[in-house]
């Protein structure tokens with residue numbers, strides 16, 4: 001049996017509610033499959049700042065460093081001090097955001113299945129902002145190395161998915177000729193290494209429109225940091241909202257899994273938040289552990305989680321947003337029961 005140390009940040013707002021539901025699923029996986037999970041709670045976020053005066057304490061960083069992977073709930077106002085910092089610290093340059101329509105969820109189209117691959121460490125989110133007299137300036141940093149490695153991740157993913165075999169590079173090179181120009185040029189170069197994968201390019205404003213008009217045509221979208229952030233919130237609305245949107249922050253040696261959304265203060269304490277975002281993030285964690293450690297049990301666990309989500313949704317066990325009556329925790333329990341029942 002393989003054992004994994006999993007650092008767990010429960011986060012702020014609806015984070016603890018989602019985490020409670022997700023832990024039910026992790027426990028079901030642990031007892032059903034030959035996989036040991038040592039879950040270590042790690043303090044970070046708004047509450048941590050309030051209690052300890054720092055949003056991401058050194059001890060938390062050390063615990064995350066010594067774990068095999070990190071699962072994270074949404075963090076509130078201190079997100080930039082927690083997840084943005086962690087992405088840079090661990091060089092988690094690839095942000096995978098799957099956008100997939102699940103049955104029994106009100107989706108704009110039933111056959112949506114694509115992934116946004118967002119560069120995670122550069123661009124306008126690099127944090128290089130300053131003022132010069134009355135002028136505010138934000139520097140957009142795009143490097144050849146950064147473009148190359150994210151483009152390669154996108155093409156490799158298109159191959160692995162073995163679906164439409166298409167990568168769409170999204171940029172605005174007609175206006176941002178230097179920064180987006182480099183991104184587009186490198187994507188074109190990398191596409192030459194993958195003759196089996198179709199490659200096309202779109203301007204980001206056109207993509208925003210096409211996501212609504214014909215989202216079924218996308219397979220893998222690769223884009224820069226801020227464009228990817230904005231497009232993924234838009235895309236989540238196609239498949240039932242942010243509660244159905246998980247994400248993986250992946251580097252060469254480490255990965256952090258989390259919902260796409262923030263702490264959703266409007267839903268706190270109501271038990272109406274959809275836990276699928278974090279439960280599907282845990283599914284992505286098992287996929288990654290399976291690949292990284294060559295552990296087929298983890299890969300099987302990932303499939304079991306997704307199947308259990310589908311079966312639960314098909315039984316009509318959903319949150320009020322989708323016409324159901326289930327509470328956040330009840331959905332987690334129902335998904336866990338599907339795993340036990342296999």
Ligand code: ATP
Nearest residue numbers: 079242243260261262263264265266273274275277
């Ligand atoms: P950030 O600014 O940190 O990126 P965001 O833009 O994702 O956060 P959120 O507050 O997380 O903002 O999400 C926007 C809205 O989406 C929430 O106010 C809430 O109504 C809805 N939402 C977010 N997460 C969920 C969820 N898990 N289940 C149901 N609804 C959700």
